[in-house]
Amino acid sequence: MIGKFFYTPGSKKFNITPRFHDPDKEERDAREQRIKDELGIVDEKVDDGKPFRPNVRGQFRRSEGWQAKSSEKARRTSNTRLIVLILILTLVFYLFFYSDFTF
Template identity: 70%
Template sequence: MIGRFFHTPAAKRFNITPRFYDPEKEEREERERRIKEELGIFDEKKDDGKPYKPNVKGQFRKTQGGYSKTTEKARRASNTRLIILVMILVLIFYLFFYSDFLG
């Protein structure tokens, strides 16, 4: 029991081996790339002279058409609840400190 109380679990290991690794294909592609570089042939599809810059930011919202209506409704409802809560707290504060209502 005491030994289990101070037990710390071992770190989990992540070991993955590639499923479809073809060393011959990689050698062939590397050889083709070197030959094309030596001959000065550049693949137009792969390299347009610009470094690759991913454009991921905001892509999900663009495909979904911006914010959804349910998100806007939830935001509006949350703001309304917050305003009502603040008004109730101000009313309680006023009645407690500035009114002779409670005695």
């Protein structure tokens, strides 16, 4: 028990291995690039020096709007059901306790 009182855990090791590492593909790509450089073949891909920037902003806004509309519709129907249920229960309560109506 006394040994646990002064126990300090050691630091945890961080080791990450790449998930999709294919050394054969890297060798093949390097070899193809070397051959293309020797033959003077230019890739069709033109690099203008600008970093790649995907157009994600508009896609998120569109999807949020779609979900907001469907959730708003679900909320509205839920509220309508609740109001109708309360009205029916109020009517039944009134007829049962305050009316001369007998079953």
